[in-house]
Amino acid sequence: MQSLYELYKIGNGPSSSHTMGPKRAIETFLTQYPHTTKLKVILYGSLALTGKGHLTDYIIKQAVGNIETEIIFDTEKNCPIHPNTMQIIGYNNDTQLDDWTVYSIGGGTIKIDGKEYSDIPRIYSLKKFEDIKLYCKNNNLQLHEYVFQVEGLKLKDYLKKVWIAMQQSVEKGLNTTGKLPGRLRLSRCAQNMFNTVVENEDDSLKQTRLLSSYAVAVNEENASGGQIVTAPTCGSSGVLPSVLYYYNHDKKVSEETIINALAVAGLIGNIVKTNASISGAECGCQAEIGTACSMAAAASAYILKLDIDRIGNAAEIAMEHHLGLTCDPIYGYVQIPCIERNAVAAIRAVDASKIAMLSPKNRSISFDVVVETMYETGKDLQSHYRETSEGGLAKKYCRNKYYNKEMTE
Ligand code: SF4
Numbered sequence: 001m002q003s004l005y006e007l008y009k010i011g012n013g014p015s016s017s018h019t020m021g022p023k024r025a026i027e028t029f030l031t032q033y034p035h036t037t038k039l040k041v042i043l044y045g046s047l048a049l050t051g052k053g054h055l056t057d058y059i060i061k062q063a064v065g066n067i068e069t070e071i072i073f074d075t076e077k078n079c080p081i082h083p084n085t086m087q088i089i090g091y092n093n094d095t096q097l098d099d100w101t102v103y104s105i106g107g108g109t110i111k112i113d114g115k116e117y118s119d120i121p122r123i124y125s126l127k128k129f130e131d132i133k134l135y136c137k138n139n140n141l142q143l144h145e146y147v148f149q150v151e152g153l154k155l156k157d158y159l160k161k162v163w164i165a166m167q168q169s170v171e172k173g174l175n176t177t178g179k180l181p182g183r184l185r186l187s188r189c190a191q192n193m194f195n196t197v198v199e200n201e202d203d204s205l206k207q208t209r210l211l212s213s214y215a216v217a218v219n220e221e222n223a224s225g226g227q228i229v230t231a232p233t234c235g236s237s238g239v240l241p242s243v244l245y246y247y248n249h250d251k252k253v254s255e256e257t258i259i260n261a262l263a264v265a266g267l268i269g270n271i272v273k274t275n276a277s278i279s280g281a282e283c284g285c286q287a288e289i290g291t292a293c294s295m296a297a298a299a300s301a302y303i304l305k306l307d308i309d310r311i312g313n314a315a316e317i318a319m320e321h322h323l324g325l326t327c328d329p330i331y332g333y334v335q336i337p338c339i340e341r342n343a344v345a346a347i348r349a350v351d352a353s354k355i356a357m358l359s360p361k362n363r364s365i366s367f368d369v370v371v372e373t374m375y376e377t378g379k380d381l382q383s384h385y386r387e388t389s390e391g392g393l394a395k396k397y398c399r400n401k402y403y404n405k406e407m408t409e
Helices: 016-032 045-050 056-064 129-138 143-151 154-174 190-195 203-223 239-250 255-275 285-303 308-320 338-358 367-380 392-403
Strands: 010-012 038-044 068-074 084-092 095-106 109-112 227-229
Touching: 010 016, 010 154, 016 038, 016 045, 016 056, 016 084, 016 095, 016 109, 038 045, 038 056, 045 084, 056 068, 129 143, 129 255, 129 308, 129 367, 143 154, 143 255, 143 285, 154 190, 154 203, 154 227, 154 239, 154 255, 190 203, 203 227, 203 239, 203 338, 239 255, 239 285, 239 338, 255 285, 255 308, 255 367, 285 308, 285 338, 285 367, 308 338, 308 367
Parallel strands: 038 068
Antiparallel strands: 010 227, 038 084, 084 095, 095 109
8 A cells, every 4th residue: 555645635626536637647747758849638538528527628738838738538438447547648849759548546646557657655565454453453553553653753744734734625615605616606505504503403413514514615625626635535525624623623632633533544545545446437436435434434433532443343334335326426527416425424424433333343344345345336337427427417417407597507
């Protein structure tokens, strides 16, 4: 498994695989070929089908600077290796420099076909939760201590930066009103949600109001191209910050505990990323929101002082009940269903950790098994339901849009 530096990326939305990944691919190409004068970039699969809504072309134009660039959306070609495939052909005047096929595999991480590309080494020798759990038990370590043992204590400084960026995204989202960009013309609603205190609000409703408004705040920032942290992706970037912000700001949990919880959550996200996928284009929304929910559930379980077994159970419960969740963003924007889905997953994450607290320690399904199941289920999903905007809500909304004039252009 790679470092948590690679999982948690501080950057701009709206999509890690459609913006951060392609941007990184272009920058890597230009670093290798600094004398590039012309580029041809061809987007395939989900990058072609939802690239416009996800601002892929916009980010590529930003990344190339003044270099003459042709961007082609090829929606026909099959992508047998990965649905987020792009081709970069670079020239120096009329001489072709190279022709790369790049896969944007989720969370802003890329793989270049035929090249051993990685600027972040694989530093974890263990990659299954059960193996890590056994190692921790044998060495009397908690999960966050294991992370810092592998990565070194310097990681704490980076996680502090991640935590600052997460809080900023919540606060900026709560303090901003107006319309989100794009054809849906949705109004931001985080601030209104936060301020909607009904008469006789009990603790349960208050928790729902706070978790929802924090998650929506982050994802409205994401939808606007604002700064967020991939946790594990841009589209699912509101779940973990919402839960951590709630514990820190409303429940007065210390910053030190929050940093340790970020390490625990990162380990869970890394296990999914390594053994399965965190890409909506590859495995549907279960891979994005399901993983984010597992990460936040594990963080919540750690904060609630549950032991390693129950932290794993919380992560498992969170993923198990997202199995089969499809990815069907309307018009390719990371807005409907994405924004509200983060709020639902934040609430579910806290609930999953409480279910783990209340239920027997020994479960029939382990976290490793549910991760494998998610991956297999994702591979079985028709491409309509994997970030192509050709099925589900995306299809129904487009058919019915004339009955819904308020929301359309
Ligand atoms: S539906 Fe889920 S996986 Fe698809 S773009 Fe939205 S958040 Fe990402």
